[in-house]
Amino acid sequence: MSTITKKLKEKFQPFVALIAYRSNVDGSFYMESRDIKNGEMQNSKPLTIDCVSKLLKSIAKFKCEVDDENIYGRIPSNVLWYDSRFGKFTLIWYREPEIRRHYFSKGLGLPDGEIKIPGLLYIVRDKSLSLYAFKGTKPKNKLYHAPFMNVNNGSVCLGTAKIKKSPEQTFESVMKHWEDKFWLSEFSHIYGANPVKGNLSSIIKHCIATGDPFPIDNLIPANTNLKSILV
Numbered sequence: 001m002s003t004i005t006k007k008l009k010e011k012f013q014p015f016v017a018l019i020a021y022r023s024n025v026d027g028s029f030y031m032e033s034r035d036i037k038n039g040e041m042q043n044s045k046p047l048t049i050d051c052v053s054k055l056l057k058s059i060a061k062f063k064c065e066v067d068d069e070n071i072y073g074r075i076p077s078n079v080l081w082y083d084s085r086f087g088k089f090t091l092i093w094y095r096e097p098e099i100r101r102h103y104f105s106k107g108l109g110l111p112d113g114e115i116k117i118p119g120l121l122y123i124v125r126d127k128s129l130s131l132y133a134f135k136g137t138k139p140k141n142k143l144y145h146a147p148f149m150n151v152n153n154g155s156v157c158l159g160t161a162k163i164k165k166s167p168e169q170t171f172e173s174v175m176k177h178w179e180d181k182f183w184l185s186e187f188s189h190i191y192g193a194n195p196v197k198g199n200l201s202s203i204i205k206h207c208i209a210t211g212d213p214f215p216i217d218n219l220i221p222a223n224t225n226l227k228s229i230l231v
Contacts, residue, residue, distance in 0.1 A: 016051070017041055073170035080121075080139075081230055082171075091124045092229065093175055096137045097213070102204065105188040110201060113208030118216050120146065123154075123229060124178050130154040131182070132224075135216055141226045144219035145195040147203075150185070152192030154222065159185030196220060 014036045021030045031047040070084050071091070081092035097119050104110040121139050123130040131146040132154055150157045163180045166173035194200065197218045207214055 071169050071171050071174050076171055089126055094121045094139050100183055103186045105186045110204055111208055115207040116213035118214060129156040129178055131156055132222055133219055139226050143222040143225055145222050147196045147214055149187035149189055150191050157191050
């Protein structure tokens with residue numbers, strides 16, 4: 001059963017029916033409404049402006065809930081998967097190796113700074129974000145743990161950044177929104193097991209101080225692959 005079907009069955013009951021009549025002479029319309037009580041239609045009455053106003057407000061609210069994650073516009077070439085079904089929203093994309101600024105909680109003793117990171121696979125399902133790294137400029141099948149704090153076996157613990165959604169639900173704006181939620185938050189702790197070979201803090205300090213890219217040989221293979229994620 002889809003989420004929307006379950007929602008309709010659990011939370012909604014029919015309360016009014018609308019019937020439209022069209023003239024065979026001049027094509028004009030007449031509309032009437034019939035209240036529904038205990039599953040049975042009551043006597044008809046002309047449709048009133050007040051009834052239409054209430055219905056339009058309800059439809060607008062419901063549409064907002066259902067279409068909250070619908071995306072429109074040009075599909076970027078780095079998008080690998082998109083599913084817009086209500087309650088099953090999924091968006092998967094990747095970014096090539098790039099320089100990203102890292103922010104750290106003060107208690108860690110790590111300086112904020114820029115690091116050239118490996119390519120990343122971003123996975124948004126409903127309201128959660130997952131991240132995996134890959135080698136090269138485009139993900140093939142083998143994936144690696146994302147070499148960051150706040151990430152455990154792919155699952156991201158979204159932190160301090162308060163990012164407002166863009167009023168435009170284009171692919172670019174939605175992807176940027178989720179990327180900003182991750183990159184504008186402070187890294188605060190190792191979330192689960194160590195995500196890399198070696199000491200992550202030492203690697204971070206070295207990369208920020210020298211400008212060296214993150215050493216991809218220190219990546220640890222993930223327990224999943226791209227094929228499994230895209231199935």
